[in-house]
Amino acid sequence: xxxxxxxxxxxxxxxxxxxxxxxxxxxxxxxxxxxxxxxxxxxxxxxxxxxxxxxxxxxxxxxxxxxxxxxxxxxxxxxxxxxxxxxxxxxxxxxxxxxxxxxxxxxxxxxxxxxxxxxxxxxxxxxxxxxxxxxxxxxxxxxxxxxxxxxxxxxxxxxxxxxxxxxxxxxxxxxxxxxxxxxxxxxxxxxxxxxxxxxxxxxxxxxxxxxxxxxxxxxxxxxxxxxxxxxxxxxxxxxxxxxxxxxxxxxxxxxxxxxxxxxxxxxxxxxxxxxxxxxxxxxxxxxxxxxxxxxxxxxxxxxxxxxxxxxxxxxxxxxxxxxxxxxxxxxxxxxxxxxxxxxxxxxxxxxxxxxxxxxxxxxxxxxxxxxxxxxxxxxxxxxxxxxxxxxxxxxxxxxxxxxxxxxxxxxxxxxxxxxxxxxxxxxxxxxxxxxxxxxxxxxxxxxxxxxxxxxxxxxxxxxxxxxxxxxxxxxxxxxxxxxxxxxxxxxxxxxxxxxxxxxxxxxxxxxxxxxxxxxxxxxxxxxxxxxxxxxxxxxxxxxxxxxxxxxxxxxxxxxxxxxxxxxxxxxxxxxxxxxxxxxxxxxxxxxxxxxxxxxxxxxxxxxxxxxxxxxxxxxxxxxxxxxxxxxxxxxxxxxxxxxxxxxxxxxxxxxxxxxxxxxxxxxxxxxxxxxxxxxxxxxxxxxxxxxxxxxxxxxxxxxxxxxxxxxxxxxxxxxxxxxxxxxxxxxxxxxxxxxxxxxxxxxxxxxxxxxxxxxxxxxxxxxxxxxxxxxxxxxxx
Amino acid sequence: xxxxxxxxxxxxxxxxxxxxxxxxxxxxxxxxxxxxxxxxxxxxxxxxxxxxxxxxxxxxxxxxxxxxxxxxxxxxxxxxxxxxxxxxxxxxxxxxxxxxxxxxxxxxxxxxxxxxxxxxxxxxxxxxxxxxxxxxxxxxxxxxxxxxxxxxxxxxxx
Numbered sequence: 001x002x003x004x005x006x007x008x009x010x011x012x013x014x015x016x017x018x019x020x021x022x023x024x025x026x027x028x029x030x031x032x033x034x035x036x037x038x039x040x041x042x043x044x045x046x047x048x049x050x051x052x053x054x055x056x057x058x059x060x061x062x063x064x065x066x067x068x069x070x071x072x073x074x075x076x077x078x079x080x081x082x083x084x085x086x087x088x089x090x091x092x093x094x095x096x097x098x099x100x101x102x103x104x105x106x107x108x109x110x111x112x113x114x115x116x117x118x119x120x121x122x123x124x125x126x127x128x129x130x131x132x133x134x135x136x137x138x139x140x141x142x143x144x145x146x147x148x149x150x151x152x153x154x155x156x157x158x159x160x161x162x163x164x165x166x167x168x169x170x171x172x173x174x175x176x177x178x179x180x181x182x183x184x185x186x187x188x189x190x191x192x193x194x195x196x197x198x199x200x201x202x203x204x205x206x207x208x209x210x211x212x213x214x215x216x217x218x219x220x221x222x223x224x225x226x227x228x229x230x231x232x233x234x235x236x237x238x239x240x241x242x243x244x245x246x247x248x249x250x251x252x253x254x255x256x257x258x259x260x261x262x263x264x265x266x267x268x269x270x271x272x273x274x275x276x277x278x279x280x281x282x283x284x285x286x287x288x289x290x291x292x293x294x295x296x297x298x299x300x301x302x303x304x305x306x307x308x309x310x311x312x313x314x315x316x317x318x319x320x321x322x323x324x325x326x327x328x329x330x331x332x333x334x335x336x337x338x339x340x341x342x343x344x345x346x347x348x349x350x351x352x353x354x355x356x357x358x359x360x361x362x363x364x365x366x367x368x369x370x371x372x373x374x375x376x377x378x379x380x381x382x383x384x385x386x387x388x389x390x391x392x393x394x395x396x397x398x399x400x401x402x403x404x405x406x407x408x409x410x411x412x413x414x415x416x417x418x419x420x421x422x423x424x425x426x427x428x429x430x431x432x433x434x435x436x437x438x439x440x441x442x443x444x445x446x447x448x449x450x451x452x453x454x455x456x457x458x459x460x461x462x463x464x465x466x467x468x469x470x471x472x473x474x475x476x477x478x479x480x481x482x483x484x485x486x487x488x489x490x491x492x493x494x495x496x497x498x499x500x501x502x503x504x505x506x507x508x509x510x511x512x513x514x515x516x517x518x519x520x521x522x523x524x525x526x527x528x529x530x531x532x533x534x535x536x537x538x539x540x541x542x543x544x545x546x547x548x549x550x551x552x553x554x555x556x557x558x559x560x561x562x563x564x565x566x567x568x569x570x571x572x573x574x575x576x577x578x579x580x581x582x583x584x585x586x587x588x589x590x591x592x593x594x595x596x597x598x599x600x601x602x603x604x605x606x607x608x609x610x611x612x613x614x615x616x617x618x619x620x621x622x623x624x625x626x627x628x629x630x631x632x633x634x635x636x637x638x639x640x641x642x643x644x645x646x647x648x649x650x651x652x653x654x655x656x657x658x659x660x661x662x663x664x665x666x667x668x669x670x671x672x673x674x675x676x677x678x679x680x681x682x683x684x685x686x687x688x689x690x691x692x693x694x695x696x697x698x699x700x701x702x703x704x705x706x707x708x709x710x711x712x713x714x715x716x717x718x719x720x721x722x723x724x725x726x727x728x729x730x731x732x733x734x735x736x737x738x739x740x741x742x743x744x745x746x747x748x749x750x751x752x753x754x755x756x757x758x759x760x761x762x763x764x765x766x767x768x769x770x771x772x773x774x775x776x777x778x779x780x781x
Numbered sequence: 782x783x784x785x786x787x788x789x790x791x792x793x794x795x796x797x798x799x800x801x802x803x804x805x806x807x808x809x810x811x812x813x814x815x816x817x818x819x820x821x822x823x824x825x826x827x828x829x830x831x832x833x834x835x836x837x838x839x840x841x842x843x844x845x846x847x848x849x850x851x852x853x854x855x856x857x858x859x860x861x862x863x864x865x866x867x868x869x870x871x872x873x874x875x876x877x878x879x880x881x882x883x884x885x886x887x888x889x890x891x892x893x894x895x896x897x898x899x900x901x902x903x904x905x906x907x908x909x910x911x912x913x914x915x916x917x918x919x920x921x922x923x924x925x926x927x928x929x930x931x932x933x934x935x936x937x938x939x
Contacts, residue, residue: 018877025882026870028817028857032883035816117802208917210821210829211883260819260883261917292822494881494918666877670920674880677919700822700915709912711921713904 011574012506012513013729016666019499020518021258021492031257033214033230034289041216042071044278044288045119047109047126048297049101052366052693053135053148056097056128061109063125069118072282073126074110074274086244088236088268090168090175091155093332093369095244095273100133102150102331103366104693105297110274112282135366137693139305139328142173142365149173150331150364158243159236163469163616163624165341166362173364175329176337178344180622181357182416188320188355192311196392200308200384201761202743204328204688205301205681207373208705211260212295215271217278218285225276226253232266233531234521235489240269241276249523256521259493263678264372265299266493267533268334296698300688301373302327302336302362304380306347308388311355316398318407320355323347325381329362332369336362339370341617342465343377345417345626349385350426350463351407356416358622366693372533374678375739378464383762386460386744387751394756400459400748401434408461417465417617417626423732425658425722426632430461432718433636436654453642455651458748461634462740465627466733467534468615473527474544475608476505478552480601482576482590484509486548489521489529490541495735496667497537501545503663504728508549509556510573511590527608535733536613538663539629542728544611551607559593613726629724629732633657635676635741639749643773646766648684648750652714655742660724660732671735672717679742681706685763786850790815791859799846805839806830808846809856817857817886821915828914831887831894832856838894840913857886860893868934869893872927880918888914892928900935902928 024030061073076084076098084098085091097108109126113119134148141147154168154175166176189195216228225245231237234254242249259266271288279286290298304327311320325347329336344360360377393400409415411424437457475487486505492498502516509516519526529541557568560578564571564586572581579587591601615625638651655676662668688703689696697703723730743762750769751758757776759768783798790813799808809815809832818841821829825840832841833855860867866874869892879885888911895902895910902910907928916924 016877018874019879021882022874022877022879025879025885026866026873026889027861028886030882031816032819034820037814117800208915209881209883210827210915210917211819211881212821258882261881263917292824496880670877670880670918670923673922674917674919677921678917699824700826701824704826705915705917706919707912707915708908708921708925711908711925715922 012503013663014665017499017503017513017664019496020502021498032211032260033216033228033257036216036228036257038216038218038285041285041287042112042114042282043116043119044110044112044275044286045116045123046107047123049104049106049108051101051130051132052104053102053133054130055100055133056108057131058127058129059108060127064111064122067118067122067125069114070111070122071114071284072112072278073122074278074281078277078281083244083246085155086240086269086273087157087333088159088240088335089157089337090333091157092151095277103368104695105368106331107274110278112278112284112286135693137365137367137690139303139326139363139365142363143326145172147173150366159239161616163618164338165617165619165622166337167619174361175333175364176340176362177359178341178622179359180345180416183355185320185322185355185357189311192319193314194395195309195311196388197309198388198760200306200387202304202380202383203762204303205373205686206296206688206703207263207265207299209261209263209265212290212292213266213271213298214289215275216285216287217272217275219280224251224253227272227276228255228257229272230259230266231256232259232262232491232493232533233268234523235528236531237269237272238523241272244273245276254521254523256491259491262493263374264376264533267372267531270298292700293698296688296695297368299371300368302329302339302370304328306381306384308384310388310392312392312396314396316396316403316406318351318353321348321353322357323381324359326361326363327377327380328365328367330365330367330370334369334371336370339372339377343381345465346378346463347381347385348416350409350461350632352409352413358416367690374675374736376534378462378740379743382460382462382740383743386741387747387758387760390458390748390751391758401439404430404459404461418623419626421630423629423658423660423722423724424632425720426461426634428720429632429634429656429658430459432720433634433654433656434459436716436718437636437638437652439636453640454753455638455640456749456751456753457636457638458745458752459634459636460741460744460748464631464736464740466536466539466629467530468613468626468628470530470536470540471610471612472529472541472544473608473610474541474548475527475606476545476548476552478509478605480591480594480603482511483515484511486516486518486545487526488519488541488545489523489526490537491521491532493532495671496664497532500538500663500667501542504542504545505549508546508553511576535631535735538731538733539727540611540613542731544609546728547609547611548607552605555605556590556593559597560588563588563593563596629727631733631737633737633741635738635745637745637749639746639753641750641753641769643754646769648764650680650712650746653712654716654718655738656718656720657734657737658720658722658732659734660727661721661730662719663729663731665719668719668734669717672738675736675738676742677706677711679739680710682762683743683746683764685765687763784847786847788849789853791855801847803846804842805844805846805849806841809841815856815858819883819886821884826913828891829884829887831890831914833890833894836897838891857890868931869896872931876923876927878920878923878927880920884914884916888916888924896931901932
C-alpha cells in the first residue's frame with residue numbers, strides 16, 4: 001500500500017455514524033418535493049404524443065382554456081419568439097413540441113388547473129392533428145444512411161464542455177462519437193495466438209427511483225424564478241434555466257428538499273423548463289408531479305450493442321483489443337454524449353493492453369429520452385469485456401481468476417486515456433470477492449452435464465471514471481458555541497451525503513458530528529456544485545468541505561497560539577477544545593477562543609473553498625486526463641441454474657469495492673449492496689419493452705424492480721481501502737462500483753454451470769437460457 | 782358530489798366529505814395533509830403508500846377514501862408517541878434500514894402489520910410478506926435485520 005495520507009487523530013472518520021436524516025425519514029416527516037404546498041398553487045398535467053414520430057399539423061387548446069378551473073394552457077404558440085429548446089450538451093429538447101413529436105410520450109401541451117381532475121379533463125379537450133412520419137426504433141437501423149432523421153440540427157448549449165472528449169456528428173442519427181487508441185491494433189492482432197470476436201447487447205432499463213420526478217415553480221413579482229425540484233444537480237439546472245429564460249443566474253433559485261432516489265434520472269433539466277414556463281403563464285405557483293407511467297417516458301438507461309475483438313497470447317496475456325459500441329440514446333440526448341464517451345474510455349477494461357482501438361457512438365431513436373443511469377455507460381461495455389474474458393480463460397485452459405490477475409492494471413500504470421492510475425486496489429478487490437464465494441482454481445472450470453440443476457461460479461472486474469473536470473464549492477460557518485454549519489449544494493438522495501459530509505467537517509474541527517448541520521441545496525444560499533452524481537460527492541465536495549473547515553481550523557490555531565503561548569504545530573483540535581499536544585490540560589474551548597478573538601463569545605468564523613478536479617479529454621485524440629479518480633471493483637457470484645426451466649437462482653454474491661478510505665463504512669456497504677441489487681435486476685429480468693415505439697410495460701405491474709424475494713440469501717459487500725492522495729482522508733466514491741461487474745459475474749457463473757454456454761444478450765431471461773441449451777443439444781446430436 | 786364518511790385516523794375521530802373517486806392516499810395527503818404516505822406506482826404494487834386499515838396493510842393508492850368509512854386507519858405519523866419511536870421505527874433506526882427514505886413509511890407500516898399478525902416471523906416469511914414493498918436503494922438486508930431483532934425480542938418474551 002502506498003504512503004497513507006490518513007491522519008492518525010481521527011475521531012469522526014471511519015465510524016458508522018448514525019444518519020442525520022434517520023428520525024425525519026422514519027417518522028414520515030421527511031419532506032420531498034411533492035409534499036410542498038404553496039398558497040395559490042395549481043396543478044400541472046401534460047398531453048403526450050401517441051405517435052413515435054409525427055409532424056404536428058394542428059394543436060388547438062381553445063376548448064381546454066374555456067374549461068372552468070383551468071388557469072393556463074401552454075402550447076407551442078407560447079414559445080414563439082423566445083428560447084424554446086434546452087439540453088445540457090445540445091439544445092435538442094423543446095419545452096413543448098413545436099413542429100413535430102419524436103417519441104410516444106413526447107410532450108405537446110400542458111395544463112395548469114385548480115384541481116388535478118380538472119387538468120386531466122382539460123387535456124382531453126386539446127385537439128391535435130398529426131401527420132405520421134417514418135420512425136426508427138432499432139439501434140442498427142437508426143445508424144443506416146437511409147434511416148429517418150430524428151434531429152436535423154446540433155445546437156450546442158452554453159455549457160457545452162471544451163474538453164468533452166466526444167465529437168458531434170452531423171446529419172443522420174449518430175449524435176456523437178468517441179475514439180481513443182494506443183499502439184497498433186492490427187499489428188497486435190497479428191502478434192496474437194488466438195483471436196476472440198463477439199457481439200454483446202444490453203437492454204433499456206428504468207431507473208425506477210420510487211419517488212417520481214416532481215417540481216414546483218413560481219415567479220416572484222420582481223421577475224425572479226423560484227423552483228423546488230427533485231433534481232440531482234441544482235447548480236447546473238439553474239444555469240440552464242437562466243439560459244432558457246434569458247435571466248441572470250442570480251434570478252433563478254433552485255431549492256432541493258430530500259430526493260427519493262435518482263440513480264442519474266434526476267440530473268439536468270427534466271420537469272423544470274415546462275413547470276417554470278407554465279407558472280409564468282399562469283401567474284401562480286405550479287406543481288407538476290409525474291405518474292409512474294410518465295417516469296417511464298421521461299428517462300431510462302441506454303441500450304447498447306458492443307462488438308469486441310480481442311487478441312491474446314497462449315499464456316493468457318492480452319495483446320490487442322478493439323471495441324466498437326453503439327448506445328441507443330432515445331429521442332433526446334441529455335448527457336448521453338458523455339455516457340458514450342465514458343463507456344468508450346474504459347471499454348477495454350481494467351487491463352494492461354498494449355494495442356487498443358476503442359470507439360463508441362451515440363444514436364438517436366424514436367424512443368423515450370435516455371440519460372445518466374448509475375454506471376454511466378460502463379455496465380454495457382463491462383458486460384462485453386468481462387463475459388468474453390471467461391470465454392478466453394476457457395479456451396486457453398486458464399483459471400478465470402488467474403487470467404484476470406495476470407492482466408490487471410497496477411499502481412502507476414498509464415491508462416489508454418493517458419491517465420496515470422493511482423490508488424489501484426483492484427487485485428485486492430478481485431481476490432477478496434473470489435475468496436468470499438469460495439473460489440477454487442481449476443476445478444471451477446470443470447464441465448458439467450446439461451441436465452438438472454447445476455451450479456457455477458463467476459467473477460468480473462470493472463473500471464470507471466468520474467466526472468472530470470468538475471467543481472464543488474463548500475462554505476463552513478463555525479458558531480461561537482462550537483457548532484458548525486456546512487453550506488453545500490450536494491443533494492441528499494439516499495446515499496447519506498449529509499451524514500458523511502458532517503463527519504468530515506467534524507473531523508477537521510475536532511467536534512462531534514452531532515454539532516454539524518448540513519444544509520439542503522438552495523442556490524440563493526449554498527455555493528456551486530456540479531452534480532450529485534458520478535459518485536463524486538465524497539471526493540470532490542468532501543475535499544471542499546474539508547478545506548473550508550480547515551481554514552477555520554487554521555484561524556482557531558492562530559488565535560489559540562497567542563492565548564496558549566504555543567506554536568501552531570504543537571496544537572490540535574479535539575473534542576471541542578484547542579489543546580497542546582501531549583499536554584491536554586493546556587486548552588481552550590472554541591467558545592473561549594471566540595471570546596479571546598471578538599471580546600465576547602459571539603459572531604462566527606467562516607471558511608470557504610472552491611474545489612476543482614482538473615482534466616478533460618481532447619475530442620481529437622480521445623486522450624487527456626479522464627478522471628480525478630478511478631472506480632475499481634469486483635464481483636463474484638455463485639448461481640444455480642435449472643436447465644429444465646431456465647431459472648437462475650443466485651446462491652451467493654459478493655461485491656468488493658476500493659473505497660480509498662471509508663468515511664462511514666456502513667453507508668459505503670449499503671451503497672454497494674444497493675448497486676448489487678439494482679444490477680441483479682438488470683442481469684436477470686428488467687427490460688423496457690416497446691412495440692413499434694409504444695411502451696408495453698411502463699408500469700410497476702409489468703416492470704418490477706427486484707423485491708426482497710429476489711434478494712440473495714448469501715449476500716456480501718467488501719470494502720478495500722487504498723487511499724487516494726487527492727480524496728479527503730484518502731476517500732473515493734463507491735456509489736456505482738457494483739454496477740459494472742454484477743451482470744457479467746452472474747453471466748460467467750451461468751456459463752460455468754452450463755459447460756461454457758454463453759448468453760450474450762441482457763437480461764439473461766429463462767427463455768434465453770432454454771433456447772441456448774436447446775441449440776447446444778441440437779448441435780451435439 | 783361528495784360523500785360523508787367517519788373514520789378514526791391515528792386515534793383521532795375524523796368526519797369528512799370526500800369525492801367519490803378520491804383514493805385514500807389522495808385524501809390522506811391532499812385533504813388531511815398526512816404526507817408520510819407516499820405515492821410510488823399508483824397501482825398498488827410498490828408498497829410506498831401502505832397504511833393500516835383495521836390493523837391490516839392496505840395500498841392506500843388503490844382503496845377509495847369512501848371505503849374507509851367506519852374503519853380505523855393508522856399511518857406512519859401515528860406510530861411514534863411523542864419523542865418515543867414505535868418499536869419498528871426504533872429497530873429501523875438501530876439497523877439504519879433506510880436510504881432515500883421514500884419507501885420507508887410503507888416499509889415500516891408493512892413490517893408493523895407483519896409483526897401484528899405474526900410476532901415471530903422467519904426470514905422466509907419476512908421476504909414473502911414484504912415482497913410487495915419495493916426499495917430501489919436496495920436496503921432489504923437492513924430491513925430484514927431490523928425485523929429479525931424484533932422477532933427475536935418477541936420470541937424471548939413469549
